[in-house]
Amino acid sequence: MNETLFSIFRNDNLEATENLSKAFESSWKSPSNIALVKYWGKKGQQLPANPSLSLTLTEAYTETSVKAIPADMKSGIKTLNKDPNHPFIPKLQTLLNWVSAEIHELSAFAFEIETRNTFPHSAGIASSASGISAFALCLLDIAYSVLNMPVDNDKFRQLASFAARIGSGSACRSVVPGYSLWGETGLVSGSSDYFAVEINSSVHPYFTGLCDAILMVSSEPKSLASTAGHSQMNIHPYSKARIAQANQNIQNVLSALQQGDIEKLSGIVENEALSLHALIMSAETGTILMAPGTVELIHQIRKARQSGLPLFFTLDAGPNVHLLYPASHSVEAGKYINENLAPLCEKNRVIFDHGGKGPERLFSGVLNLC
Numbered sequence: 001m002n003e004t005l006f007s008i009f010r011n012d013n014l015e016a017t018e019n020l021s022k023a024f025e026s027s028w029k030s031p032s033n034i035a036l037v038k039y040w041g042k043k044g045q046q047l048p049a050n051p052s053l054s055l056t057l058t059e060a061y062t063e064t065s066v067k068a069i070p071a072d073m074k075s076g077i078k079t080l081n082k083d084p085n086h087p088f089i090p091k092l093q094t095l096l097n098w099v100s101a102e103i104h105e106l107s108a109f110a111f112e113i114e115t116r117n118t119f120p121h122s123a124g125i126a127s128s129a130s131g132i133s134a135f136a137l138c139l140l141d142i143a144y145s146v147l148n149m150p151v152d153n154d155k156f157r158q159l160a161s162f163a164a165r166i167g168s169g170s171a172c173r174s175v176v177p178g179y180s181l182w183g184e185t186g187l188v189s190g191s192s193d194y195f196a197v198e199i200n201s202s203v204h205p206y207f208t209g210l211c212d213a214i215l216m217v218s219s220e221p222k223s224l225a226s227t228a229g230h231s232q233m234n235i236h237p238y239s240k241a242r243i244a245q246a247n248q249n250i251q252n253v254l255s256a257l258q259q260g261d262i263e264k265l266s267g268i269v270e271n272e273a274l275s276l277h278a279l280i281m282s283a284e285t286g287t288i289l290m291a292p293g294t295v296e297l298i299h300q301i302r303k304a305r306q307s308g309l310p311l312f313f314t315l316d317a318g319p320n321v322h323l324l325y326p327a328s329h330s331v332e333a334g335k336y337i338n339e340n341l342a343p344l345c346e347k348n349r350v351i352f353d354h355g356g357k358g359p360e361r362l363f364s365g366v367l368n369l370c
Helices: 002-010 089-102 104-108 127-146 153-167 226-235 239-259 262-282 292-306 327-344
Strands: 023-037 052-070 076-080 109-117 179-182 196-198 211-215 312-315 321-325 350-354 360-367
Touching (some): 002 153, 104 109, 104 127, 127 153, 292 327
Parallel strands (some): 076 109
Antiparallel strands (some): 023 052, 023 360, 312 321
């Protein structure tokens, strides 16, 4: 699959020799995303055991700037936030190695990376998704510049989604604006295990710009890394049942999104969140990622829904709660959140977010080293 997608970088007519002595910089802002139907478990090389469906956010994002400098002796990543021993470098280097194997010209450069999040990293808000996708976008942007290639935006986004998957599976969804689906299914034409696809045209206007208030129960790093959690599914006693459940839920969520059926959508999305945590708790290590505050917030959200507010929740692999509601109810939902839910959060912290337009290029060009 990668040979087909990356064949555009092996065109004999492309001349990059002169550019190998230049320095380049690319900066991107890439958002996090929240899965409504979860990806949990892998097959092959970073391929999903089941399809997933997510909403790409706006305010929870990573800004990354990558400088590609001609390597005197050693290529690869030199520093991350000026630290040559940053613990996140190995994950980024894995992605760089993979992309460089397909775009050989990148092996001539050393890379200096600067990055920042607008939200706590490693706390179960998909910081890997935003961070890895931003880095993948920067790398491909630099490759296009080095090779003097014209950019086809749709092709570029597909390549970035494909590459980001290698560093973090869910990162491939952050490249797609709004609602995206990752994983091959007969329900969506063009769907693939190798990259995410946009499904916004089939979403009812009622769910356009769906709001997501991230209720921060804890900003501390979660106790189970996602990579370890995915690997546990290889021997999980409920893995086959989970795959069947996810495939059925994909069908049901697509239907609910198309019909504008919030009652149907709420039930499936909450079931997906609780199923994810049930799988984590019933795995070999028996990890509990929910906190007492998580459970209390869930009770309060369901109580509010019974009173007529169209609120529902989901969770990533961490204690923090994503509170979802239609944009048409943002005023009353915001009032309820500030008065009743924020006091239950760490330092009253709530990140008010919503579905967005996907990544944004901030800068791309030749870097003057003088």
